[in-house]
Amino acid sequence: LRALVALAVAGAPATLVAGDDAGEDDVADKLDLPSLDDEDVPDGTERGQVQGDERDGDRDIRDRLDSLPFDISLKLEARVGSRAYRDVVMDRLTLGEGRLQLHLEKHVSAAELRFVTTTDFLYDTRGDTSGVDLQRGTGLVDLRQAYVGAKPVDAITVKVGRQIATWGTGDLLFINDLFPKDWQAFLLGRQIEYLKAPSDALRVDMSAEEISLSLVFTPQFDPDRFITGERLAYFDGATLQTDGEPLAVSIPDKFLSDVEIAGRARLTVSSFELAAYGYGGFWKSPLGFDVADGRADFPPLAVIGGSVRGPMLGTLASVEGGYYLSIDDTSGTDPFVPNSEIRGLVGAEKSFGPRITIAAQGYFERMQAHAQYLESLPPGLIARDRTRVVLTARTTVDWARERIRVSLFGFYSPTDEDGYLRPALSWELRRFTTLELGANWFLGASETTFFGQHSKNTSVYGALRLSI
Numbered sequence: 105l106r107a108l109v110a111l112a113v114a115g116a117p118a119t120l121v122a123g124d125d126a127g128e129d130d131v132a133d134k135l136d137l138p139s140l141d142d143e144d145v146p147d148g149t150e151r152g153q154v155q156g157d158e159r160d161g162d163r164d165i166r167d168r169l170d171s172l173p174f175d176i177s178l179k180l181e182a183r184v185g186s187r188a189y190r191d192v193v194m195d196r197l198t199l200g201e202g203r204l205q206l207h208l209e210k211h212v213s214a215a216e217l218r219f220v221t222t223t224d225f226l227y228d229t230r231g232d233t234s235g236v237d238l239q240r241g242t243g244l245v246d247l248r249q250a251y252v253g254a255k256p257v258d259a260i261t262v263k264v265g266r267q268i269a270t271w272g273t274g275d276l277l278f279i280n281d282l283f284p285k286d287w288q289a290f291l292l293g294r295q296i297e298y299l300k301a302p303s304d305a306l307r308v309d310m311s312a313e314e315i316s317l318s319l320v321f322t323p324q325f326d327p328d329r330f331i332t333g334e335r336l337a338y339f340d341g342a343t344l345q346t347d348g349e350p351l352a353v354s355i356p357d358k359f360l361s362d363v364e365i366a367g368r369a370r371l372t373v374s375s376f377e378l379a380a381y382g383y384g385g386f387w388k389s390p391l392g393f394d395v396a397d398g399r400a401d402f403p404p405l406a407v408i409g410g411s412v413r414g415p416m417l418g419t420l421a422s423v424e425g426g427y428y429l430s431i432d433d434t435s436g437t438d439p440f441v442p443n444s445e446i447r448g449l450v451g452a453e454k455s456f457g458p459r460i461t462i463a464a465q466g467y468f469e470r471m472q473a474h475a476q477y478l479e480s481l482p483p484g485l486i487a488r489d490r491t492r493v494v495l496t497a498r499t500t501v502d503w504a505r506e507r508i509r510v511s512l513f514g515f516y517s518p519t520d521e522d523g524y525l526r527p528a529l530s531w532e533l534r535r536f537t538t539l540e541l542g543a544n545w546f547l548g549a550s551e552t553t554f555f556g557q558h559s560k561n562t563s564v565y566g567a568l569r570l571s572i
Contacts, residue, residue, distance in 0.1 A: 165572055178572045179205040185293045185565035188545075194337050198292055198563045200229035205248070218253035230335065241286060241301065241329055248302055263307040268300050269320055271368050271381070273411045273422035275498060276513065277467050279447045280381035280409040280426050282366055282388060283320075286329035291336055291558065293544055293565035301329050305364075314372040322364035325356045327402060328388045339557035353390045354399040362386070376414030381426070383407040392432075393440040403441045404431040419452040436473025439480045444472040463498040486552050493519045507532035515555065522548025522555035540567040 169176050185199030204225040211218050224246040236243035251265030272281040276299075289298035305322040331338055333350045356362035364385030371378045383406065390400035409426030425448040433441035446469070453463035471477065474490040481487055495518065500511040509530045516523040528542035543564045548556025 169572065173210075175207075175209040175211075177207045179203075179207075179569060181205075181295070181567055181569040183294065183565065183567035185563050187560070188543075188562045188564060189560065191337070191560050194335075194560060195230070197230060198335060198561075199294070199565055201231075202227045207249075216255040220249055220251055220253065221247075222249035223247055239326070241289075259311055261309045263305075266302045266304050267307065268302050269305065269307065269366075270300060271318070271379070273413050273424045273451065274449055274467070275451060275453075275463055275465060275496065277449055277451075277465060277494075277496065279424050279449060280368075280383070280407065280411065282364070282383045282385065282405075282407060284326045284328050284388060287331055287389075288329050288335065291331070291544060291561060293542055293563060295540070295567070295569075301326070316370045318368045318370075320364075320366045322366075322385070324359045325362040325364055325386055325402070327355055327386070327390075330389045336558070337560045339551045351390070352399045354394055354397060354401045355390075356386055356402055374414075376412060379411045379413075381407070381409045381411070387430075387442060391442040395440060403433070405429070406431055416452070419454045421450075421452045423450050424448065436471075436476040437480045439477070439482055439485070443474070443477050446470045446472065458504070459502050461498075461500045463496075465496040467494045467496070468492065489519055491519060493517060517553070517555065520548070520550075520553035520555065522546075522550070522553045524555045524558070536571050538569045538571065540569065541565070 169178075181203045183199050183201055183203070185197070187194065187196050187198055190196060205222065206225070207220075207222045209218065209220045226244060226246060228242075231242055236245045238245075238247050247266055249266055249268065251263050251267045253261065253263045255261050269283045270281055272278055274281075278285070283303055284301035286294075286298050286301040290296075303320070303322055303326045304324065305320050305326075307318065307320045310317045330353075331351075338351075364383070366383045366385075367381065369380045385405060386402040387405045388402070390402055392401045392403040393399075394401045406429040407426050408429075409424065411422065411424035413420070413422040415421070425446070428445040428447060430442050430444045432438065433443060436443045447467070449465055449467040451463065451465035453461065455461045468491060470491045471488065478487055495516050496514065498511065498513045500509065502509050511526075511528050513526040513528075514523065515525075524547065525545040526542065527545070529540070531539045533539055541564075544558075544562060546555050546558040546562050548559060550556045551559070
């Protein structure tokens with residue numbers, strides 16, 4: 105029961121940030137990710153780097169790498185982070201790590217094959233580096249990508265292996281994107297690309313003129329890298345305290361039994377992009393509870409949804425929605441399984457000249473069978489509201505000549521009366537070398553709300569990155 109109480113809030117990362125098909129290229133730009141339509145971009149490559157003022161040493165290194173019989177890129181980073189407030193339970197230091205990312209890619213033109221690997225070698229003063237856990241992304245090695253891509257015919261592309269997938273229209277909100285996310289990395293202040301965790305999957309993309317179809321089959325469930333209590337505190341409803349006690353979970357892990365299937369059909373009509381989505385698998389974060397073994401679990405889930413994106417009133421506008429069917433509790437009477445939900449968002453983005461971009465979104469989730477949920481809720485548990493609303497705003501300012509980007513992303517929930525601010529500064533000191541500063545600032549009067557419970561996780565961070 106104690107774990108279930110904690111899950112009512114701690115398991116909610118899936119609802120912090122909810123969907124995303126602003127077009128995959130736009131999503132990649134916002135997250136600094138390789139998009140699925142732009143696979144040549146390595147996992148950690150900096151976009152928009154200014155090519156001028158190259159120094160001879162820089163040019164020599166890149167020229168030597170380019171002379172190799174395969175594509176290679178390197179990223180070396182040192183990153184530190186600290187809580188803004190002292191806490192008797194959690195360590196003050198949130199990040200203290202050195203990371204080397206190696207991206208290798210080989211094209212075999214005659215056979216239309218592509219071999220891609222992206223591997224992070226990590227020294228983490230705050231984590232366990234004694235072993236390797238590729239599912240959680242902990243240890244000395246984190247394998248970000250390792251796949252073979254093929255193009256048997258012009259209209260079909262196939263990828264097999266570990267890969268990063270994304271689709272949907274949201275900006276840091278994911279409704280129909282049920283691919284794994286790394287909430288630990290996101291809330292700690294790692295580079296934003298690490299929000300997207302890898303999947304071990306088979307992906308097939310088919311296209312014909314204005315129509316495309318994508319299918320992703322994952323033979324063994326890939327959950328989110330969720331908040332565990334080891335580095336980030338969460339609200340424990342049993343003790344009515346915010347602490348960092350590790351969360352015990354049971355993950356479906358039977359190969360070819362606990363599978364996930366995701367699909368998208370996309371149609372371009374004039375200047376608008378329409379898409380339909382489907383997913384069958386499990387809730388991505390541990391929102392359920394197994395009474396028999398006393399562990400949090402991942403109940404079965406099915407999702408159907410759709411989105412529209414295109415120009416409107418001088419902005420790039422989007423609408424997305426999805427229905428979450430909780431397969432094991434369609435009636436809403438099982439307190440140990442999350443209820444079905446309807447989720448939706450609207451968003452708009454506009455650029456003001458070459459420097460300034462402003463975007464805003466409105467997101468909601470509405471629980472189904474809320475009355476049955478309240479009737480079945482055990483005494484002592486904190487009840488969820490039927491409806492949760494989140495508003496977001498992003499402002500980005502670029503100074504290309506100075507190679508500086510400043511951004512502020514803010515979440516505010518009028519229903520929970522809490523919020524979350526993500527200010528960030530990126531400064532390219534010279535070609536290949538970037539300084540990054542930022543903060544995670546949580547606001548909220550109540551520890552029982554999603555953002556409010558993270559008040560002890562408010563932190564600042566800094567990084568120095570060399571990308572070649």
